Amino acid sequence: MENHTPDALKNARRLRREMSLPEVLLWQQLKGKPSGLKFRKQHPFGNLVLDFFCAEKRIAIEIDGMAHDVGDRPQRDFARDRWLASQKIDVLRIPASEVLGDPVAAAEAILAYCANRPPPSAAVAAATSPSGGGFSGATV
Numbered sequence: 001m002e003n004h005t006p007d008a009l010k011n012a013r014r015l016r017r018e019m020s021l022p023e024v025l026l027w028q029q030l031k032g033k034p035s036g037l038k039f040r041k042q043h044p045f046g047n048l049v050l051d052f053f054c055a056e057k058r059i060a061i062e063i064d065g066m067a068h069d070v071g072d073r074p075q076r077d078f079a080r081d082r083w084l085a086s087q088k089i090d091v092l093r094i095p096a097s098e099v100l101g102d103p104v105a106a107a108e109a110i111l112a113y114c115a116n117r118p119p120p121s122a123a124v125a126a127a128t129s130p131s132g133g134g135f136s137g138a139t140v
Contacts, residue, residue, distance in 0.1 A: 004044035012044040022063050022099035023051060029107030037114055046087070048080060052110075057117045058089050061110055065096040088120060 004012075019027065019042070030039040030052060043053035045060075052061040064077075081091045092113055099106045 003046070005047045008044035008047050008049055012042045012049045015042040015049055020063070020065065020096070022065070022096040022103075025103040026052070026061075026063065026094075026099050026106060026110075029103055030110070034107065035111045035115065037111065045089070046083070048084075053089075054114055056119060057114045058120045059114055059117060060084055060089050060091045062091060062093045063096050063099055064093050090117065 023041070027041050031041075033039075037054050037056060039061075040053045040055070041051070043050045043060075045053065050060040051063050053059070054061075062077075077093075081093075084091050092110065094106055094110070
């Protein structure tokens with residue numbers, strides 16, 4: 001069983017082509033396994049698409065623009081983060097303005113955060129394998 005829905009995969013493919021400037025700048029720093037860590041961009045998980053994902057550490061990195069501060073978006077982000085936590089995925093949220101201001105420093109902060117996180121158990125790590133795993137079908 002895959003760990004994402006067909007709609008999430010479709011959205012991820014579209015979002016990879018339409019990445020925002022902060023996402024592009026950060027991806028330039030995170031691709032190529034910096035510090036030996038592999039990051040995926042616009043990674044589908046459940047019915048969500050994560051801006052960036054490090055499966056080895058089970059960390060999602062979300063780049064938050066100003067839209068994340070208005071309307072019901074803060075509550076939606078909170079519910080999303082809570083569901084990801086129930087799936088044993090930590091969420092690291094970074095303001096887009098910080099990435100725009102210094103993408104290298106933002107990437108270094110991400111790598112430092114990842115370095116301080118222990119790897120998950122083998123069973124948990126297998127659940128995020130691109131070839132399948134533990135998607136429970138829950139929605140946010």
